[in-house]
Amino acid sequence: MIAAIILVCSVAFLLQFFVSYCRSLIAASAKEPLPAEVQDVTGIGRVATANDFFRVVQLLHLCPERPEERGEIKAIGAYFRFLGFLRGTLARMMPSLDKWADLERGQCTHFAAVVLGRRIAFSRNLIAQQMDT
Amino acid sequence: MVWCLGFASEVAVVVCAIRAKVFKRYLPLNLYMAASATVELLRYRILNHYGFTSSNYFYFYYYSDALLTITLYLALISLFVIVFREMSAERYVIYGASLLLGGTALFSYLVVQQSSNRLLTHFVVEMSQNLYFVGLVLTYVLWGAILKLRETRTQLIQLVLSLGVYFSLFAVNYAVRNLYPPFSPLSIALLQFLGCFLPVAWAYAFWRIPKDARLAPARLAVIPR
Numbered sequence: 244m245i246a247a248i249i250l251v252c253s254v255a256f257l258l259q260f261f262v263s264y265c266r267s268l269i270a271a272s273a274k275e276p277l278p279a280e281v282q283d284v285t286g287i288g289r290v291a292t293a294n295d296f297f298r299v300v301q302l303l304h305l306c307p308e309r310p311e312e313r314g315e316i317k318a319i320g321a322y323f324r325f326l327g328f329l330r331g332t333l334a335r336m337m338p339s340l341d342k343w344a345d346l347e348r349g350q351c352t353h354f355a356a357v358v359l360g361r362r363i364a365f366s367r368n369l370i371a372q373q374m375d376t
Numbered sequence: 377m378v379w380c381l382g383f384a385s386e387v388a389v390v391v392c393a394i395r396a397k398v399f400k401r402y403l404p405l406n407l408y409m410a411a412s413a414t415v416e417l418l419r420y421r422i423l424n425h426y427g428f429t430s431s432n433y434f435y436f437y438y439y440s441d442a443l444l445t446i447t448l449y450l451a452l453i454s455l456f457v458i459v460f461r462e463m464s465a466e467r468y469v470i471y472g473a474s475l476l477l478g479g480t481a482l483f484s485y486l487v488v489q490q491s492s493n494r495l496l497t498h499f500v501v502e503m504s505q506n507l508y509f510v511g512l513v514l515t516y517v518l519w520g521a522i523l524k525l526r527e528t529r530t531q532l533i534q535l536v537l538s539l540g541v542y543f544s545l546f547a548v549n550y551a552v553r554n555l556y557p558p559f560s561p562l563s564i565a566l567l568q569f570l571g572c573f574l575p576v577a578w579a580y581a582f583w584r585i586p587k588d589a590r591l592a593p594a595r596l597a598v599i600p601r
Binding site: 246247249250252253254256257259260261263264266267270271314315 | 509516577
C-alpha cells in the first residue's frame with residue numbers, strides 16, 4: 244500500500260519536474276528570433292509550429308554536431324514526444340490542455356530551429372577556418 | 377559504457393564548476409560529485425578484485441550508496457540555505473533538515489528491526505530508499521519556495537529541477553521494485569543508467585548557463601501562477 248502511494252506521488256512529481264526542467268531549457272531560446280536563413284531552409288514563417296519539429300530535427304542531423312547540444316536535443320525530443328502522448332490521451336477530454344500542449348510543441352520546434360541556426364553558423368566557421376589554413 | 381559516462385560526467389561537473397567560477401558557491405554539490413566519482417573508482421577496483429558476486433562488493437556497494445545518499449541530502453539542504461539566505465532563515469533550515477534526517481533514520485530502523493540477521497545492512501538499504509523519497513518531497517518544497525519567493529537565478533533553478541527529476545526517477549524505480557519484485561533485476565540494471573542523469577544535467581548547468589543568468593520561474597510552472 245505504501246509502495247503504491249509512493250509510486251503514484253513519485254510519478255506525479257516526476258512529470259512536474261520533467262516538464263519544468265524542459266521548459267527551463269527552452270526558455271532561453273524562446274526570445275531568440277529565428278535567423279532568415281533558418282526560416283528559408285525550414286520554411287518556418289514567423290511562428291514555429293509542432294508540425295515542423297521532425298523536419299527541423301532531420302535538418303539538424305545533416306549539420307555537424309556540437310557535443311554540448313546533444314543532451315539538449317534529446318531532452319527536448321523526449322519532451323516533444325511526451326506532449327504528443329498527452330495530446331493523444333488526456334488532452335482529448337480537456338481542450339485547454341490540448342491547446343497548451345500544442346503551444347509547447349511549437350516552442351520545442353522553435354528551440355530546435357534556434358539550435359539549427361547555431362549549427363549552421365558553426366559549420367560556416369569550420370569551413371572558413373579550413374579555407375584559411 | 378554507462379559506467380564511463382557516469383564517471384566522466386561526475387568529473388565534468390567539478391571541472392565545469394571550477395571553470396565557471398561557481399565551485400565555492402555550490403561547494404556541497406561539488407563535494408558530492410567528487411565523492412561520487414571517488415566511490416565509482418573504488419567500486420570498480422573492488423569489482424575487479426573480488427568479483428560481482430562477492431560479499432565485499434555487495435557490502436561496499438550498499439554502504440557507500442547510503443553515505444552518498446546522505447551527502448546528496450546535505451547538498452539538497454545547501455540549496456535550501458541558498459534560497460532562504462535572504463530571509464536569514466538558514467538556521468531553521470539546518471535544524472529542520474537534521475530533525476528530518478534523524479526521523480528518517482529512526483523510521484528506517486523501526487521498519488527493519490524485525491530482521492534477525494544482517495540488521496545493519498537492511499537498515500542501510502532501507503534508509504537509502506527512504507531518503508530518496510524524503511529528498512524528493514523536500515525538492516518539491518524547495519521548488520515551491522523558488523516559485524513563491526520569485527527566485528530568478530537560472531543556474532540554481534536548473535540545479536533544483538534536475539535534482540527533482542533525479543529523485544523522482546529513483547523513487548519510481550524503488551517503488552516499482554517493491555510493488556513488483558520480479559522486475560527487480562531490470563530496475564537494478566536501470567539504476568546505473570538513471571544515475572547518469574544528475575551529473576549530466578549539473579555539468580550542463582555549470583557549463584552552459586552563465587552564473588548571472590536570470591529567468592522568471594513562474595514561466596516554468598506546470599500550473600500557471
